[in-house]
Amino acid sequence: MDFNDTPTEAEYRAKVRAWLADAAAKYKDMPDAEGRNAEFVRRSKDWQKTKHDAGYTGITWPKAMGGQGLTPMHSIIFSQEESKTAAPTGLYAIGLGMCIPTVFTHGNPEVIQRFVPKALEGGEIWCQLFSEPAAGSDLAGIRTRAVRDGDDWVINGQKVWTTNAHLCDYGIIVTRTDPSKPKHKGLTMFIVDMHAPGVEARPLKQMSGGADFNEVFFTDVRVPDAWRLGEVGDGWKVALTTLMHERLAVGGKPRHSPDYNTLIDVARQIETEMGPAIEATHVRQKIADVYLADEGIKLTQMRALSALSKGQIPGAEQSISKVVVAKNMQDMAAFALDLSEAAGFMTDGGGSDLERLRASYMWSAGLRIAGGTDEILRNIIAERVLGLPGDLRPDKDTPFNEAKPL
Amino acid sequence: MxxxxxxxxxxxxxxxxxxxxxxxxxxxxxxxxxxxxxxxxxxxxxxxxxxxxxxxxxxxxxxxxxxxxxxxxxxxxxxxxxxxxxxxxxxxxxxxxxxxxxxxxxxxxxxxxxxxxVIATIGWAEGDAASPATTRGVRAEGGRLSGTKVPVPDLQGARLAIVSAAGRDGPSLHLVDLEGPGITIEAAPTLDLVRRHGRLTLDGAAAEPLGDAAAFHAWLDRAAVLSAWEAIGTGTVAMEMAVAYAKERVAFGQKIGRYQGVKHKCADMYVKLELARAHAMHGAWAMATDAPELGQAAAAARVAALDALKFAAEENVQLHGGIGFTWESDCQFYYRRNRQIAFALGSRAWWADRLVRTLERRNARAA
Known part of the structure; x- marks a missing residue:
């Protein structure tokens, strides 16, 4: 038992490190590009092209798709090393992590030729158009319609929680093409041009105050039949390909989140009428609980990495991580803000730790929902890992346009 | 990796x-x-x-x-x-x-x-001692021990007991040959009806010093890792029992495992056990390699494993409903053993505090 790279992994890591030291150096002295602004996009595009030319994109993709044909461990090692630099990351995560693998798994040869290489070198940015106001956890309940018209399909409807829609060139969209079929049967997936007439992306302001997502409205948007991904009516199967990648992508704790050490630091600075907060039993018990969750998830991810490193498929580690991380962030932040009394509550109070804790408290409420709610994740663990029976789904076999809620 | x-x-x-x-x-x-x-x-x-x-x-x-x-x-x-x-x-x-x-x-x-x-056992408890670190009832004088250790697991049948005694810097470890004079062994009833415990009364019994307080604490870490694994084993079977029952028991026309109120509890058992397993593996690694992280890993392993075992053992009874509360049901074995393992090396609260002390020392060294 050890935490070391295998010789092959170590060799790749050394190569990546040496390349990054040089290639990513220029970002070190640049001030942070705020969120999703034009400068962030410019830098991201530039960095994606640099990586592409050096053979560090599509690391796990087949060579035929322009990838490197390497293992998930290679990809993870590159991301680990990249995250230690100031190079901009994130803009392509959804496009290259989820959308394009769906395109090259289900698209026709012309579509693959047209879209995949351009996406890989960063020339075009992609988004995923799945969730709708009435279809979140129950994704197969989507209502956005696509109707055949000659060689085209005409799309009408609304998507929501679309990351970066306003910056994107293309998206993959799940639509309902046959409402007379049961809900999972009447869906079809397409590629859609985000600059086409009738597509309108509006920023969606979150309860935290930021706007990291969009809602996207489609009004008579035309898509050629050649841009269909998979057969008509097979949209659910195609969407599962994409979601498999999503569940892998959203797992660990967000970088730079407050952790148990933050709580130790905060507690050390607070004087209560009973003495320093760090000496209070309930505070120390909470620190231990937070440590168990924080470090437990890191160690659990190391178990998953060890499985990958041996060429095995990891188990339910990512679902476990998702269930534990967000709720733990929320509880820990609330506890630390409580300890800090008024300074924790006032948005201009306290130092940078409190600022991060307030942000973490607000953000964690969304994280418990994004990419599979805590409840859906528990269903997945209970059903797929423990083999318990699925929930009853009364609408499963009824034509979508006749289904009535119980 | x-x-x-x-x-x-x-x-x-x-x-x-x-x-x-x-x-x-x-x-x-x-x-x-x-x-x-x-x-x-x-x-x-x-x-x-x-x-x-x-x-x-x-x-x-x-x-x-x-x-x-x-x-x-x-x-x-x-x-x-x-x-x-x-x-x-x-x-x-x-x-x-x-x-x-x-x-x-x-x-x-x-x-x-x-x-x-030779069957051997360890005795730190003194009935009312609050934690493994507060030994005061057994004292060493001139190579002889006097006082009472209770409850001591597996005492009857044991030939060797390793007991803690009050030392200058905290508890020290001593070897006691249980066949020597000045030793009385009686049964000590506990909540665990399968693993028997005893009362060890020492009256000037011959004893050899084994280790000082530092050795005692170093041993506690290793024992904590082992007890974490034992707890994970016991907790996992309690979970398996609950899951098997949820797949078979019918209520309101459905297998109860379909209800989220039931299946989410099973999922939580699994999540807690897997987190504990990750910490306990960290403990196993630290123990096997004598790593400086052992104190931190061992305390975390013990606390996480106790949490997972307690939850699985309690909710296993709950998911069985009335039948789970009967004497004939096997649920009681895991429920009772949960208390035995929780007691065995000191409480969850004491170990959680020990974990934080370890983190504070580490942070102070790093600063």
Whole structure:
């Protein structure tokens, strides 16, 4: 038992490190590009092209798709090393992590030729158009319609929680093409041009105050039949390909989140009428609980990495991580803000730790929902890992346009 | 990255699982509960023949010299099986001898442990002592110990007890040959009706110093890792029992496992057990490599494992409903053993605080 790279992994890591030291150096002295602004996009595009030319994109993709044909461990090692630099990351995560693998798994040869290489070198940015106001956890309940018209399909409807829609060139969209079929049967997936007439992306302001997502409205948007991904009516199967990648992508704790050490630091600075907060039993018990969750998830991810490193498929580690991380962030932040009394509550109070804790408290409420709610994740663990029976789904076999809620 | 047990450890686990599935389990635990014997002598002979007591003993002392990884997988399997033999107590005492024993002390006791002729146990509790660190009832004077240790697991039938006594800097470890004079052993009833406990009264009993307070605390960390694995084994079987019942019991026209109120509890059992397993693997690694992280990893492993076991044992009764609360149901074994493991090395709260103290010391060193 050890935490070391295998010789092959170590060799790749050394190569990546040496390349990054040089290639990513220029970002070190640049001030942070705020969120999703034009400068962030410019830098991201530039960095994606640099990586592409050096053979560090599509690391796990087949060579035929322009990838490197390497293992998930290679990809993870590159991301680990990249995250230690100031190079901009994130803009392509959804496009290259989820959308394009769906395109090259289900698209026709012309579509693959047209879209995949351009996406890989960063020339075009992609988004995923799945969730709708009435279809979140129950994704197969989507209502956005696509109707055949000659060689085209005409799309009408609304998507929501679309990351970066306003910056994107293309998206993959799940639509309902046959409402007379049961809900999972009447869906079809397409590629859609985000600059086409009738597509309108509006920023969606979150309860935290930021706007990291969009809602996207489609009004008579035309898509050629050649841009269909998979057969008509097979949209659910195609969407599962994409979601498999999503569940892998959203797992660990967000970088730079407050952790148990933050709580130790905060507690050390607070004087209560009973003495320093760090000496209070309930505070120390909470620190231990937070440590168990924080470090437990890191160690659990190391178990998953060890499985990958041996060429095995990891188990339910990512679902476990998702269930534990967000709720733990929320509880820990609330506890630390409580300890800090008024300074924790006032948005201009306290130092940078409190600022991060307030942000973490607000953000964690969304994280418990994004990419599979805590409840859906528990269903997945209970059903797929423990083999318990699925929930009853009364609408499963009824034509979508006749289904009535119980 | 190779954060996983070695192939040798896994092979030993598979072998142990096969043996215990066949020979131990809740029915055997029930037989032990209904009987008077301190442990199942026939099963103990088999366990010794399998080489489990020799596993950690170096070859020079008649053992096999396996690593801490193997000790951890055996602790987990024994935890799963509820097997009524003094294995965990002997294993923990073996760790104390390996850690703190002089060459002569090891030569005196380890061969007997390896060949099964010596059952050993550890006694820190003194009835009202608040934690393993607050020993005050047993005192050492001129190579003799006086005072009472209670409850001591697997005391009846044991030949060797390693007991803590009040020392200058905290509890120190002493070896007591239980066949010597000045020793009284009585039964001490506890909530656990399968693993028997005793009251050890020492009245000027001959004792050899084994280790100082530092050795005591270093031993506690190793014992905590082993107890975490035992707890994970016991908790996992409680979860398996709950899941099996949820797949079969029908209420309101459905298998109860379809209800989220039931299945989410099962999912939470799994999540808690897997988090505990990750910490306990960290502990196994730190123990096997004598890493500086051992204190932190051991405390985390123990606390996470106690949380997981408590939750699984309690909710297993709950998911069984009325039948789970009957004497005939096996739920009680896991529910009761949960209390035994929780007591065995000091409470969850004490270990959580110990974890934070370890983190504070680490942070202070780094600063």
């Amino acid at each position: 190779n954060f996983d047990f070695s192939d040798d450890a896994k092979a030993l686990r598979d072998q142990a699982r096969r043996f215990l599935d066949e020979r131990a389990g809740a029915a055997v635990a029930r037989k032990a509960m209904d009987g008077d014997a301190p442990y199942d002598a026939e099963l103990w002979t088999s366990v010794v023949e399998l080489g489990w007591t020799a596993a950690r003993v170096p070859e020079a002392h008649g053992g096999i010299g396996l690593s801490a990884e193997e000790a951890c997988v055996l602790a987990e399997e024994v935890g799963r099986s509820l097997i009524p033999v003094p294995f965990v107590s002997t294993l923990m005492a073996t760790e104390a001898l390996l850690l703190a024993g002089s060459e002569a002390q090891q030569a005196r006791w380890l061969p007997g442990i390896a060949d099964g002729s």
